[in-house]
Amino acid sequence: MSHNPLRSVLKVGSNTMVSRLLGFVRDVILARLFGAGEMADAFFVAFRVPNLFRRLFGEGAFSQSFVPVLGEYRTTRSPEETRAFVEDVAGWLALTLAVVTVVGMLAATAIVYAIAPGFAGNPAKFALTVELLRITFPYLFFISLVALAGGILNTYGRFTVPAFTPVFLNLSIIAAALWWAPHLAQPAVAVAWGVFAGGVLQILFQLPALKRVGHLRWPRLRRRDPGVLKVLRLMGPAAFGASVAQINLFLNTILASLVGANVVSYLYYSDRLVEFPLGVFGVALGTVVLPMLSRQAAEQSPQFRHTLDWALRLTWLIGLPATIGLLLLGGPLLISLFRYGAYTAQDARESYLSLLGYGLGILPIIAARVLAPAFYARQNTRTPVxxxxxxxxxNMVLSLILAWPLQQLGLALATSFAALVNAVLLGRRLYRDESYRPMPGWALFLAKSSGLAVLMGLLLYYFRGADSLWLALSMGERFLRLGVLILLAALLYLAGAWLLGVQEIRELLHRRLPHAG
Incomplete structure (x- = not known):
């Protein structure tokens, strides 16, 4: 692993940013193609199902349970035993995924009835959703194997390839939307096949990197490897704990299909904007922190507390201005990115309501992605679950209370408040167990960073302008104005933090981490 964790965070974040930017390009194209109508609702629901199961079987849950055990094997076992362990895990994971994928495709009609009951009143929309789900469901199989490969590479300190891998999903969807979809009566079918192809491309991209670290081996099925049993025991609770946000979105999808037309689409477009800071920074930080904490927990190192404190300060330092910026520039962002083709000005206004609700959840969601690995690193998955x-x-109670009077805003607010509850409970337990204690200087750090974030917000509010102004601009003018605003806000925040002596900013700009050895 890299001796400079902050550099690893920046490396993962920069590669993830490439994927997220391509994701915005993808969503701009989909907004032109689908707008926020029936076809958009059908595709977004169909794609959300394999994404939920991906979190249950793949990325989050698998990494939280597999990486600590793999790290233990690397430390205490021979290279050959470690390779055998990986082969066994790969075999059982692939078999489980194959069964789930086949069952999911066969049960697609029942699944759509369960997750989007509101679609049943529109037979054409319902049938299209079922068809799209059958095409996209195998994505679960491929992306979960991608998560296995990514967990191996991250454990060996090879962060770049896993972070860049999602680029191929976006490229595949973009290609299908631009060159195949216009020739079909149902353009969403082409985009669904783009998802399928993206899953295949992602696993193929990781194979050379696996070979370089000595783990490009055929999967096998043995029942005696204790490491596999430990992963399975940990993965059960971790699957739920790591996918809390996705399960909340899943519940929101059910209610969104019932409370109003196009609410599924409004939630999707706003969620895409919120996922940018969550993906670029939250995922990067969680990806790097888990192997660090796992190693420090195995060594019983006092650096465990320092690493957790450092990660929480970075969470606040970047998450707070990201939240303020997204809430203030949400309208211009939605207009600049999506207000073309079938996506109307009214769609942008409706999407902004859910963006307000989701935006408030940025800080607690990132905090939970930092706090939960502190439990997983010690192979404790029960507490997070x-x-x-x-x-x-x-989330369920609040969604039922708020969904009908506030529609997409109520659903988004429920998700954000549920994320806050999760983060507070995780942090309180770590404090109670004396696994974490804030390092000196937090009060001054909070005062400086919060004051600068407020100043940044005032700058954005003053120069933002009304939505009517943005609607009158061309695409180029919109992006130019948006880029200037974001650049000015970032410069004000970073320069102010530098002048006020916020040490974390200086560490960030110099890519160094004094506390982590």
Whole structure:
């Protein structure tokens, strides 16, 4: 692993940013193609199902349970035993995924009835959703194997390839939308096949990197490897704990299909904007922190607390201005990115309501992605799953209360509040167990960073302008104005933090981390 964790975070974040920017290009094209109508609703629901199962079987849950055990094998076992362990895990994971994928495709009609009951009143929309789900469901198989490969590479300190891999999904969807979809009566079918192809391309891209670290081996099925049993025991609770946010979105999808027309699409477009800071920074930080904490927990190192404190300060330092910026520039962002073709000005206004609700969840979601690995690193998956259940119950109750009077805004607010509950419970337990204590200087750090974030917000509010101004601009003028505003806000925040002596900013700009050895 890299001796400079901050550099690893920046490396993962920069590669993830490439994928997220391509994701915006993809969504601009989909907005032109689908707008926020029936076809958009059908595709977004169909794509959300394999994404949920991806979190259950792949990325989050698998990494949280597999990486600590793999790290233990690297430390205490021979290279050959470690390779055998990986082969066994790959075999059982692939078999499970194959069964789930086949069952999911066969049960597509029942799944759509379960997750989007509101679609049943529109037979054409319902049938299209079922067809798209059958095409996209195998994506679960491929992307979960991608998560296995990514977990191996991250454990060996090879962060670049896993972080860049999602680029191929976006490229595949973009290609299908631009060159195949216009020739079909149902353009969404082409985009669904783009998702399928993207899954295949992602696993193929990781194979050479796996070979370089000595783990490009055929999967096998043995029942005696204790490491596999440990992964399975950890993965059960971790699957729920790591996918709390996705389960909340899943519940929102059910209600969104019931409370109003196109609400599924409004939630999707706003969620895409919120996922940018969550993906670029939150995922990068969580990806790098888990192997660090796993190693420090195995060594019983006092650096464990320092690493957790450093990650939480970075969460606040970047998450707060990201939240303020997204809430203030949400309208211009939605107009600049999506207000073309079938996506109307009214769609942008409606999407902004859900963006307000989702935006408030940025900080707690990133914080939970930092705090949960502190439990997983010590192979404790039960505590996060218990708090995850409380979070899901909170989201469900609030969603039922707020969905009908506030529609997409109410659903988004429920998700953000549930994320806050999850983060607070995780942090309180770590503090109670003396696994974490804030390092000196937090009060001054909070005062400086919060004051600068407020100043940045005032700058954006003053120069933002009304939505009517943005609607009158051309695409080029919109992006130029948006880029200037974001650049000015970032310069004000960074320069102010530098002048006020916010040490974390200086560490960030110099790519160094004094506390992590």
């Amino acid at each position: 218990k708090f995850g259940m409380i979070s899901v119950a909170t």
